[in-house]
Amino acid sequence: MIENLPKTYNPKDFEDRLYDFWMENEYFVAQVDRNKEPYTIIMPPPNVTGDLHMGHALNNTIQDILTRWKRMSGYEALWVPGTDHASISTEARVVNKLAKEGKTKEELGREAFLEEAWEWTRLYGGNIKNQLKKLGVSCDWSRERFTLDEDMSKAVEEVFIRLYSKGLIYRGDRIINWCPDCGTAISDAEVEHVESHGQIWHINYPIKDSDERITIATTRPETMLGDLAVAVNPEDERYKHLIGKTAILPLVNREIPIISDDYVDMSFGTGALKITPSHDPNDFEIGERFNLGQYVVIDEKGYINSNGGPYEGLERFEARKRIVEDLKEEGYLNQVKDHENAVGHCERCNTIIEPIISKQWFVKMEPLAKPALDAYKNGELNIIPERFGKIYVNWLENIRDWCISRQLWWGHRLPVYYCDDCNEIMVSRTEPNRCSKCGSDRISRETDTLDTWFSSALWPFSTLGWPEETEDLKYFFPTDVLVTGYDIIFFWVIRMVFSSLEQMGELPFKDVFLNGLVNDSQGRKMSKSLGNGIDPLEIIDVYGADALRFTLVTGNTPGNDMRFHMEKVEASRNFANKLWNASRFVLMNLDEDVVSKDFNLIDLEEEDKWIISRLNDAIKAVTHNLDKYEIGLAAQKIYDFIWDDYCDWYIEMVKSRLYGDDQASKELAQRVLLYVLKDINRLLHPFMPFITEEIWQHLPHEENALIISQWPVYKEEHRFEESEKTIEYVKSAIKAIRNARAEMNIGPFKKSMIIFVVENEAIKDLIIEGKRYFINLASAEDIEIVNNKEGLDGDYISVVLDKAEAFLPLKDLIDYDKEIERLEKEEERLQAELKRVRGKLSNQGFVSKAPEKVVNAERDKLKKYEEMMDKVLERLESLRRDK
RNA sequence: GGGCGAUUAGCUCAGCUGGCUAGAGUGCCACGUUGACAUCGUGGAGGUCAUUGGUUCGAGCCCAAUAUCGCCCACCA
Numbered sequence: 021m022i023e024n025l026p027k028t029y030n031p032k033d034f035e036d037r038l039y040d041f042w043m044e045n046e047y048f049v050a051q052v053d054r055n056k057e058p059y060t061i062i063m064p065p066p067n068v069t070g071d072l073h074m075g076h077a078l079n080n081t082i083q084d085i086l087t088r089w090k091r092m093s094g095y096e097a098l099w100v101p102g103t104d105h106a107s108i109s110t111e112a113r114v115v116n117k118l119a120k121e122g123k124t125k126e127e128l129g130r131e132a133f134l135e136e137a138w139e140w141t142r143l144y145g146g147n148i149k150n151q152l153k154k155l156g157v158s159c160d161w162s163r164e165r166f167t168l169d170e171d172m173s174k175a176v177e178e179v180f181i182r183l184y185s186k187g188l189i190y191r192g193d194r195i196i197n198w199c200p201d202c203g204t205a206i207s208d209a210e211v212e213h214v215e216s217h218g219q220i221w222h223i224n225y226p227i228k229d230s231d232e233r234i235t236i237a238t239t240r241p242e243t244m245l246g247d248l249a250v251a252v253n254p255e256d257e258r259y260k261h262l263i264g265k266t267a268i269l270p271l272v273n274r275e276i277p278i279i280s281d282d283y284v285d286m287s288f289g290t291g292a293l294k295i296t297p298s299h300d301p302n303d304f305e306i307g308e309r310f311n312l313g314q315y316v317v318i319d320e321k322g323y324i325n326s327n328g329g330p331y332e333g334l335e336r337f338e339a340r341k342r343i344v345e346d347l348k349e350e351g352y353l354n355q356v357k358d359h360e361n362a363v364g365h366c367e368r369c370n371t372i373i374e375p376i377i378s379k380q381w382f383v384k385m386e387p388l389a390k391p392a393l394d395a396y397k398n399g400e401l402n403i404i405p406e407r408f409g410k411i412y413v414n415w416l417e418n419i420r421d422w423c424i425s426r427q428l429w430w431g432h433r434l435p436v437y438y439c440d441d442c443n444e445i446m447v448s449r450t451e452p453n454r455c456s457k458c459g460s461d462r463i464s465r466e467t468d469t470l471d472t473w474f475s476s477a478l479w480p481f482s483t484l485g486w487p488e489e490t491e492d493l494k495y496f497f498p499t500d501v502l503v504t505g506y507d508i509i510f511f512w513v514i515r516m517v518f519s520s521l522e523q524m525g526e527l528p529f530k531d532v533f534l535n536g537l538v539n540d541s542q543g544r545k546m547s548k549s550l551g552n553g554i555d556p557l558e559i560i561d562v563y564g565a566d567a568l569r570f571t572l573v574t575g576n577t578p579g580n581d582m583r584f585h586m587e588k589v590e591a592s593r594n595f596a597n598k599l600w601n602a603s604r605f606v607l608m609n610l611d612e613d614v615v616s617k618d619f620n621l622i623d624l625e626e627e628d629k630w631i632i633s634r635l636n637d638a639i640k641a642v643t644h645n646l647d648k649y650e651i652g653l654a655a656q657k658i659y660d661f662i663w664d665d666y667c668d669w670y671i672e673m674v675k676s677r678l679y680g681d682d683q684a685s686k687e688l689a690q691r692v693l694l695y696v697l698k699d700i701n702r703l704l705h706p707f708m709p710f711i712t713e714e715i716w717q718h719l720p721h722e723e724n725a726l727i728i729s730q731w732p733v734y735k736e737e738h739r740f741e742e743s744e745k746t747i748e749y750v751k752s753a754i755k756a757i758r759n760a761r762a763e764m765n766i767g768p769f770k771k772s773m774i775i776f777v778v779e780n781e782a783i784k785d786l787i788i789e790g791k792r793y794f795i796n797l798a799s800a801e802d803i804e805i806v807n808n809k810e811g812l813d814g815d816y817i818s819v820v821l822d823k824a825e826a827f828l829p830l831k832d833l834i835d836y837d838k839e840i841e842r843l844e845k846e847e848e849r850l851q852a853e854l855k856r857v858r859g860k861l862s863n864q865g866f867v868s869k870a871p872e873k874v875v876n877a878e879r880d881k882l883k884k885y886e887e888m889m890d891k892v893l894e895r896l897e898s899l900r901r902d903k
Numbered sequence: 904g905g906g907c908g909a910u911u912a913g914c915u916c917a918g919c920u921g922g923c924u925a926g927a928g929u930g931c932c933a934c935g936u937u938g939a940c941a942u943c944g945u946g947g948a949g950g951u952c953a954u955u956g957g958u959u960c961g962a963g964c965c966c967a968a969u970a971u972c973g974c975c976c977a978c979c980a
Contacts, residue, residue: 029942304978865961
C-alpha cells in the first residue's frame with residue numbers, strides 16, 4: 021500500500037524535519053572527488069551578530085538554487101558558509117551594551133573588552149546560522165568559517181606581510197575620513213555622500229599693511245582656524261597683485277601667505293580659496309606643493325583643539341555657529357548664500373565625516389587595480405548583468421589608496437611592532453624580542469585593527485585553507501560564481517578580485533552574479549528606522565520557506581530591485597499547494613504493482629506523448645535558463661508546466677483512463693503520471709526544496725533522497741511533435757467550445773452532442789483521437805463527425821474552428837440573439853486579424869525580404885482566417901434569415 | 904557634474920539574439936460544492952508597451968533626443 025500525503029499542505033509539518041534529514045545524511049558535505057567536477061560557491065558572510073533580512077533571504081536562495089541544481093547535475097557541489105566579524109558594527113554594539121552598564125571600553129581595557137565582544141558573538145552568533153537553515157540552505161556546515169577564526173587570521177596576517185614586503189602596504193600621514201562618533205578612520209568606500217542644502221559663507225580676510233581684503237568662500241567656516249594660506253588662480257586679474265602678500269586670519273589674527281595655484285577655479289565662489297591642509301584633501305595636496313606644513317584644529321572627537329585659540333573645546337558645529345556670529349559681529353562676514361553640496365557621512369552611524377590628517381596604514385592600489393581591470397576587460401571575469409561591469413571599471417580606474425587601519429579593537433590586529441626607542445617599524449608574524457635597528461627590547465605592538473573588508477577580501481581562498489596548500493584549495497579553488505548584492509561591488513567584489521589575483525595568481529571566481537535589493541511594497545528600502553522591514557522568518561512561519569524562496573526569485577530579473585508583496589507570497593504558497601494536491605491525486609490513483617514496470621514509448625497514447633514531450637521541452641528550457649542565471653524565467657517555466665500542462669490538462673485528460681476499464685491503458689496512465697511527477701519534483705527542487713523532497717519521499721523512488729537524485733536531461737526520443745500538434749488542436753477546440761457555452765450561459769452540466777463538420781481527413785482523425793477529451797473536458801455527451809451540414813436543423817450553437825466547425829444542438833436553450841451577437845464578435849475579431857495579415861502580405865518588402873518561414877506562416881494564417889470567416893458569415897446569414 | 908536603471912493591464916512585474924493575436928501573478932466581473940486542490944475550476948473584461956523622431960519588410964525590443972521617478976559615483980571651496 022502506497023502511503024499518501026496528508027490532506028492539507030502544511031509546510032511546518034516537514035520543513036525542519038527534512039532539514040535534519042539532509043544534515044544527518046551529510047548531503048551538503050562535499051568531498052574532494054577527482055572523478056567529479058567541482059562546483060564551488062562561497063557565501064557572502066553575514067554579520068555574525070546580525071539577523072536574517074530579506075536581502076540575505078534572496079541572496080542565499082539564489083545560491084542554494086545554483087548549488088542544488090549543480091549537485092543534482094553531477095557536480096561535486098560545495099557551498100561554503102560563514103560569518104563576518106563586522107568590526108565597526110559589532111564593536112559599536114558591545115560599546116553600547118557597556119554604556120548601559122555604565123562602563124566604557126577604555127575603562128575595561130583591550131583584553132577584557134575583547135572578552136566581552138567574544139561573549140557577545142557567542143550569544144548572538146548562532147542566530148543567523150539557524151535562520152539560514154530555516155530557509156533551507158544546502159551549504160556545507162562542516163566547512164563553516166568565521167573571519168576571526170585562527171586560520172582566517174593567519175591568512176590575513178600572511179597577506180599583510182606579503183603586501184608590506186612588496187611595498188604595497190605603507191604607513192603615512194594623509195588626509196583620511198574620520199568618523200568622530202565611531203572614533204576611527206574609515207575608507208572612502210565607507211563614506212556616503214548625501215546631497216544637502218547648506219550654506220556657503222563669504223569671508224573677508226584683511227591684507228597685511230593694506231586697506232584691501234580678499235574674500236574667500238567656504239562651506240565649513242570652522243576650518244578657517246586651520247588655514248595656512250589663501251590661494252588664487254595665477255591668471256586671475258582680480259588677485260594678481262595680491263600674490264605673495266600676506267593675509268591676516270580674522271578672529272585669531274594669524275598671518276598666512278597668499279599663493280597662486282592652477283587648482284583654483286576662478287569662476288567658483290570668489291575665486292579665492294582658503295587652504296586648510298590638515299582638514300581637506302585638496303588643500304592637503306596644495307599644502308604639500310607649497311610646503312605649508314600642518315595645523316590641526318579639530319580633534320578625534322570632533323572638538324576644536326588648543327590650536328583653535330578662543331574656540332578651543334567647542335564641538336565642531338557649535339564652533340561653526342560661533343565663528344560665523346563672531347565674523348559677522350566684527351564685520352568680516354561678506355555674505356551668506358544657500359548652497360547645495362554633497363556632505364560625507366559615515367556609512368554606519370551617519371555622522372558627518374571629518375577629513376583629518378592622520379597617521380594610518382594604506383594599501384597602495386594602483387599596482388593591484390591594474391590586473392583586476394585587465395581580467396575584466398579581456399573577458400576572463402564575467403559580470404552579470406553586464407551593466408555593472410561599467411561600475412567595476414569606473415571604480416578601478418579612479419581608485420585611490422585604501423586606508424586599512426581602524427582605531428578599533430574588535431578585529432585583526434595589525435602584525436606591526438614599533439620600537440619605543442627609535443620608532444623602527446617591524447612587520448612580523450611573531451612579536452620581535454629586540455628592535456631590528458637599535459636592538460632595544462622596548463617593543464610595542466600596533467593597537468589598530470584592520471578594516472573588516474581586508475579579511476573578507478580573502479574569503480574565497482582563506483576559507484579553503486590558504487595559505488596552507490590544502491586538498492580543498494587545490495580542488496575547489498577557484499570558485500565558480502559569486503552571488504551577491506550590487507551594493508557591495510566596491511567593498512567586496514573588487515577587493516576579492518585583486519586580492520586573489522595578487523595572492524593566488526588567478527581570479528577567485530569566473531562569474532559574478534549580482535542580485536538586486538528587496539524593497540517594501542512601496543519601493544522603499546527596508547530599514548529599521550522606517551519600521552517597514554519584513555522578517556523572512558515570520559513569512560516562513562506562516563507560508564513556509566518554499567513559498568518565500570519562490571516569491572523572491574520569481575518575476576524579477578537579475579540585478580533589478582524588487583518590491584516585496586504579501587500577495588505574491590500567497591500566490592507562491594498556493595502554487596505549492598497545487599503541486600501538493602496534484603501529487604496526492606497521483607498517489608491515490610497509483611496501484612502498487614504498477615510502479616515497478618517502466619512504460620514503453622510505443623504504447624503511449626496521444627496525451628501521454630504530449631505531456632512527455634512538453635516535459636522534455638521544459639527540462640531543456642529550465643536547464644538553459646539556469647545556465648544563464650535566468651532564475652526567474654526558469655521558475656516561471658516550471659510553474660507554467662506544472663499548473664497549466666500537468667494539472668489543468670494532462671491530469672484532466674487522463675482521468676477517464678484512470679476511472680475506466682481498460683487495465684493496460686489505466687496502468688500506463690499511472691506510470692506516465694508518476695514519471696512526469698518525479699521529473700517535476702526534480703526540476704522544482706532547487707527552488708522549493710522542502711515540498712519536493714517531502715513529496716519525493718512519498719513517491720516510489722530509487723534514490724534515497726531527491727536532493728541527491730539526478731537532474732533530468734533532454735531526450736531526443738521524448739520529442740513527439742505530432743502528438744503535440746494533435747493535443748494542441750484538441751485543446752484549442754475544447755477552449756473554443758467552452759467559451760461558446762459560457763457566453764451562451766450554458767453550464768457544464770448541461771451536456772450535449774457535439775457534431776463536427778469536417779472535410780479534411782487529417783483533422784477528422786484528430787477529432788476522433790480527441791473524442792475522450794471532448795467528452796470529459798467540453799461537456800460532450802458524445803461526438804459525431806459528418807462531412808457537411810446537410811441534415812442538421814438550425815437549432816444549434818456553432819463554433820468555428822480551424823478547418824472544422826462544431827455544432828452543439830441545444831435546441832430551446834439557445835438564445836439566438838445572443839448567438840448572433842457572439843458570432844458578430846467573432847467576425848469582428850477575424851476581420852481585424854485578416855486586415856493585419858493581408859496588410860503584411862500585400863507589402864512587397866515583407867514578402868521579398870522576410871524569411872520564408874515567416875512569410876509562409878502568415879500565408880497559412882490568412883487561409884485559416886479566411887476559411888473561418890466564411891463559416892462565420894454563412895452561419896450568421898442563416899441565423900438572420902431564420903429570424 | 905558624470906554614469907546607470909525604470910517607465911508594458913487597476914496593482915506588482917516578465918518579455919531570451921527584432922517576427923504568431925504583447926504574457927504572468929494579483930485584483931475585478933460572471934458561472935461553478937463534477938470523486939487532487941475553494942490555498943480550487945471554467946469563461947471574461949482590462950494595454951496608443953512614457954513621448955517624439957529615426958533605422959528596418961517588420962520595433963515593446965535597436966539608435967537619437969525628451970519627460971518623470973529611482974539609484975550609484977564625484978576632492979569645485
